[in-house]
Amino acid sequence: MLAAMLGEAWHAMGSNRMRTALTMxxxxxxxxxxxxxxxxxxxxxxxxxxxxxxMGSNLYVVIAGSTQAAGVRSGGGFGFTxxxxxxxxxxxxxxxTYVAPVHQGTQQLVYGAKNWSAVVVGTTPEYLDxxxxxxxxxxxxxxxxxxxxxxxxLIGKTVVDNLFEAGEDPIGKTIRVRQTPFVVIGTxxxxxxxxxxxxxxxxxxxxxxxxxxxxxxxxxxxxxxxIIVQASSAEAMPAVEKSVTxxxxxxxxxxxxxxxxxxxxxxxxxxxxxxxxxxxxxxxxGAIASVxxxxxxxxIMNIMLVSVTERTREIGIRMAxxxxxxxxxxxxxxxxxxxxxxxxLIGLVLGIGGALLTNAITDMVIVISGGSVIVAFTVAAGVGxxxxxxxxxxxxxxxxxxxxxxx
Amino acid sequence: MADGPVIRVVGLGKSxxxxxxxxxALKGVDLSIERGxxxxxxxxxxxxxxxxxxxxGCLDTPTMGDYYLVGRNVAHMPGDELxxxxxxxxxxxxxxxxxxxxxxxxxxxALPLVYSGITREARREKGRQMLARVGLExxxxxxxxxISGGQQQRVAxxxxxxxxxxxxxxxxxxxxxxxxTGEEIMALFNQLNDEGxxxxxxxxEADIAAHARRQVRFLDGHIVSDLxxxxxxxxPVSPVIPAPPGLTPTxxxxxx
Numbered sequence: 001m002l003a004a005m006l007g008e009a010w011h012a013m014g015s016n017r018m019r020t021a022l023t024m025x026x027x028x029x030x031x032x033x034x035x036x037x038x039x040x041x042x043x044x045x046x047x048x049x050x051x052x053x054x055m056g057s058n059l060y061v062v063i064a065g066s067t068q069a070a071g072v073r074s075g076g077g078f079g080f081t082x083x084x085x086x087x088x089x090x091x092x093x094x095x096x097t098y099v100a101p102v103h104q105g106t107q108q109l110v111y112g113a114k115n116w117s118a119v120v121v122g123t124t125p126e127y128l129d130x131x132x133x134x135x136x137x138x139x140x141x142x143x144x145x146x147x148x149x150x151x152x153x154l155i156g157k158t159v160v161d162n163l164f165e166a167g168e169d170p171i172g173k174t175i176r177v178r179q180t181p182f183v184v185i186g187t188x189x190x191x192x193x194x195x196x197x198x199x200x201x202x203x204x205x206x207x208x209x210x211x212x213x214x215x216x217x218x219x220x221x222x223x224x225x226x227i228i229v230q231a232s233s234a235e236a237m238p239a240v241e242k243s244v245t246x247x248x249x250x251x252x253x254x255x256x257x258x259x260x261x262x263x264x265x266x267x268x269x270x271x272x273x274x275x276x277x278x279x280x281x282x283x284x285x286g287a288i289a290s291v292x293x294x295x296x297x298x299x300i301m302n303i304m305l306v307s308v309t310e311r312t313r314e315i316g317i318r319m320a321x322x323x324x325x326x327x328x329x330x331x332x333x334x335x336x337x338x339x340x341x342x343x344x345l346i347g348l349v350l351g352i353g354g355a356l357l358t359n360a361i362t363d364m365v366i367v368i369s370g371g372s373v374i375v376a377f378t379v380a381a382g383v384g385x386x387x388x389x390x391x392x393x394x395x396x397x398x399x400x401x402x403x404x405x406x407x
Numbered sequence: 408m409a410d411g412p413v414i415r416v417v418g419l420g421k422s423x424x425x426x427x428x429x430x431x432a433l434k435g436v437d438l439s440i441e442r443g444x445x446x447x448x449x450x451x452x453x454x455x456x457x458x459x460x461x462x463x464g465c466l467d468t469p470t471m472g473d474y475y476l477v478g479r480n481v482a483h484m485p486g487d488e489l490x491x492x493x494x495x496x497x498x499x500x501x502x503x504x505x506x507x508x509x510x511x512x513x514x515x516x517a518l519p520l521v522y523s524g525i526t527r528e529a530r531r532e533k534g535r536q537m538l539a540r541v542g543l544e545x546x547x548x549x550x551x552x553x554i555s556g557g558q559q560q561r562v563a564x565x566x567x568x569x570x571x572x573x574x575x576x577x578x579x580x581x582x583x584x585x586x587x588t589g590e591e592i593m594a595l596f597n598q599l600n601d602e603g604x605x606x607x608x609x610x611x612e613a614d615i616a617a618h619a620r621r622q623v624r625f626l627d628g629h630i631v632s633d634l635x636x637x638x639x640x641x642x643p644v645s646p647v648i649p650a651p652p653g654l655t656p657t658x659x660x661x662x663x
Contacts, residue, residue, distance in 0.1 A: 003527065005521075008521070314507055317507065318522075319493075320464070320499050321522065322522040322523070322570075323522050327522055404501070
């Protein structure tokens with residue numbers, strides 16, 4: 001019976017092609033835009049998530065407080081309140097996975113006839129673990145390098161590209177930072193831009209002690225500008241922030257009423273707000289697209305109502321020869337569902353095509369998930385049932401005698 | 408299948424609610440039609456014969472009385488059961504043929520089988536058989552618009568016969584046809600009746616009614632006469648006018 005009904009619905013769709021096509025157009029545009037918008041929205045979310053993951057997860061940055069000299073206050077990170085010993089103490093706290101003291105600044109690098117300005121990060125090996133930064137080639141310096149302030153360097157991809165000829169192996173080569181020669185012992189995996197748009201690969205990492213003694217120079221030995229702290233999990237972050245604050249206040253012998261002489265920044269918070277923004281954006285895109293799906297559904301209802309009126313006599317004939325009310329209901333409902341599903345399939349193809357085209361033209365990240373396709377398809381079928389039901393019900397409720405008399 | 412009359416109505420009545428109040432279209436009719444009969448229902452407009460036909464066809468339910476179709480009282484059956492009865496027990500032939508214009512003749516003929524739950528292959532097979540029975544198997548895949556009115560009515564008769572019904576109800580089946588083609592259709596009905604099929608025909612044309620073996624006349628919601636055709640005084644039969652050569656009968660309606 002169902003097969004026969006499907007055949008009938010197919011036949012009815014085929015017998016008025018122009019009208020069927022125009023009815024479908026509503027669904028095509030609706031589903032197409034939902035798929036396209038979701039692809040763009042999810043793409044943006046993916047891109048942000050990708051950026052966030054390059055920063056490393058569950059990170060705090062503890063920054064030294066500002067200094068004041070003759071009434072001139074410097075910004076955060078230029079005071080000398082944080083010490084390497086603070087970092088070592090923080091590492092002893094619960095729920096802290098990695099701690100890395102950092103002293104960084106921009107310096108000019110020279111190799112052969114080429115020179116390039118990059119961010120020089122003086123730190124300990126834990127820095128790479130906390131930032132989840134892989135070493136592409138070579139090896140990472142160890143704690144002994146930090147202790148003895150050896151002149152070794154790990155260099156980022158952008159630095160490699162700008163200092164070395166294509167195909168040249170940088171490992172074992174000697175580059176100069178300011179006037180100090182460094183041996184390149186490893187190259188870093190690419191990370192891309194951070195949330196601010198800064199190129200994270202434009203970086204050279206050297207042991208902290210070397211940075212402080214040979215490159216930047218520090219007036220107070222053992223002081224450090226910032227410390228990166230990684231909590232064991234997102235849930236542990238508030239507790240870690242509290243215990244780090246308490247520990248540092250105690251170590252710095254701050255009085256109850258004194259302000260902190262350091263700042264704690266939560267990198268995840270910035271990341272979360274960026275993720276939230278894209279999430280809202282993709283929701284908004286989806287909502288706008290859903291409206292077009294709704295309009296498509298109303299279009300189907302409209303046409304089905306016209307179709308019921310036009311085919312009143314046919315309904316009367318079918319009833320006279322034995323169609324029950326539910327048969328008639330089913331016939332028109334199936335027709336509506338078939339129109340929406342056919343429209344949906346075309347919409348899916350166009351939506352995915354549009355997404356791929358957008359990707360090709362704009363380099364925007366596109367994510368077409370099975371989930372969004374299934375959602376679009378289910379919604380389309382639902383729209384068919386929902387908007388097809390009223391006309392179908394109207395058809396089924398016709399009086400066969402009246403319907404047969406209808407001209 | 409139960410023995411006894413195909414149709415037995417007892418005190419059957421139908422009233423319509425109109426703006427002017429309750430209007431009784433059929434005022435308590437008793438009638439019995441045996442298996443194999445060929446009955447013509449006659450009467451002027453408003454005599455109640457159409458109301459009676461709708462009740463016989465299970466398209467409507469009576470407001471009083473009982474209707475036994477093949478032994479079952481169907482007067483108060485719910486709509487879906489009536490639909491099944493219409494599908495299995497009754498074959499309809501209408502004045503305007505009522506074929507579905509976008510379906511092939513074969514599919515039109517087999518349409519009742521869709522609602523009997525028959526498979527597609529079996530429907531095709533049966534549809535072709537029935538078309539052959541009315542001599543139109545050559546047009547199985549044509550659309551109704553491709554054939555003449557008389558041929559369309561033959562297709563409609565094939566459709567009415569496909570479920571081997573106990574009863575054929577024909578409502579002015581020759582009303583849209585020229586008299587020559589009308590005679591052909593009546594000859595087909597006579598042939599079917601000879602094969603034992605029960606036929607009830609509504610007409611207001613005496614020469615059409617004359618093909619039936621029994622004529623029931625309605626007036627003002629009552630049966631006023633119920634006679635065998637052989638008992639009736641010979642009605643003046645209008646001469647058969649042959650169609651001019653080269654002119655095919657059309658489905659052009661001659662509304663009465």
